[in-house]
């Protein structure tokens with residue numbers, strides 16, 4: 504495989520130590536060693552700005568949103584709706600009202616499966632996915648297809664771990680009604696050319712959902728430029744709180760869809776005979792929202808924008824190159840994923856000859872380094888790669904070359920233990 508080289512010019516301007524100082528958890532030690540957190544694809548750490556924003560709500564303004572006519576409720580409602588506007592603006596959504604606040608990307612994609620697909624797909628229709636999908640953008644479609652007698656078919660990857668465009672085009676020729684596609688693979692870090700794929704899918708007449716759970720935290724995303732119909736992501740992977748996330752959808756689609764959950768807040772008028780639903784976005788936000796988490800996510804968006812998504816992406820890219828170079832020095836180690844940098848996010852899945860990923864991750868942990876071992880909610884992808892599991896290091900804005908060195912040293916040590 505070709506070795507990748509990138510310019511390291513931005514290192515001088517990206518002050519990673521300053522970023523790190525904002526994340527209190529990075530000061531802790533584990534087993535007496537400095538914490539090296541490289542499990543960012545699973546969840547990310549939180550800066551003071553996010554923790555403080557949530558703390559402020561609980562200490563100063565907390566009151567249920569939308570319902571109160573008193574000051575504190577109005578303040579909290581304003582913070583919540585302000586967070587929505589920030590989140591919508593981050594992905595260049597044309598209309599904040601078409602940005603539904605959800606608990607996570609899984610919920611967002613299930614809304615599309617339950618509310619859009621049940622209305623619009625029928626027996627015999629084709630749904631297209633990819634082998635790269637996280638289970639949360641695969642199982643809903645696979646199971647939904649079974650329930651209604653539709654077909655679910657997936658696009659494979661090539662030898663360079665990228666989607667097979669020939670296969671995608673062949674599936675589009677069968678006129679699928681729906682395409683569910685990840686922006687970035689959480690298993691092997693492939694970045695899909697979602698704008699091109701969406702344009703092709705739309706030209707074939709399909710409605711397109713993009714899973715942006717591994718993209719929005721790490722790069723500039725513009726849903727209008729992508730041209731998709733739905734875009735989903737989680738807040739906790741982008742330095743925001745757990746219990747936060749968003750589904751953006753085209754207004755006309757969301758308006759035509761029935762609610763996902765029924766109850767309070769999603770109604771305009773209820774009689775014993777019938778219910779008139781609320782307008783967007785509240786039609787899809789039944790019950791008390793996790794408004795504190797959403798406000799925390801708004802603070803996360805401010806923080807990410809202050810650093811700059813392009814700068815974060817470049818920082819991660821440089822670290823990924825460095826990590827791959829360091830992994831290449833190791834004997835008996837195989838990394839998965841393309842070496843074509845423009846198609847590669849900061850996720851390095853690897854296997855070490857003779858050591859099960861779980862044993863490896865446990866030994867690595869003893870060195871203070873957090874990585875994930877398992878199938879990463881990508882079982883069909885693991886089957887495709889012909890491995891039961893991988894060990895995965897995933898990089899974010901606060902990681903450093905020294906932390907990559909710590910990971911490599913920990914892998915070497917594990918190899919010695921097993922030798």
Ligand code: PLP
Pocket residue numbers: 544545607608609610637639640685687688689714716717737880
């Ligand atoms: N999609 C991708 C690509 C992911 O990596 C994940 C989580 O790892 C999800 C969806 C699901 O995210 P959540 O568990 O926050 O719903």
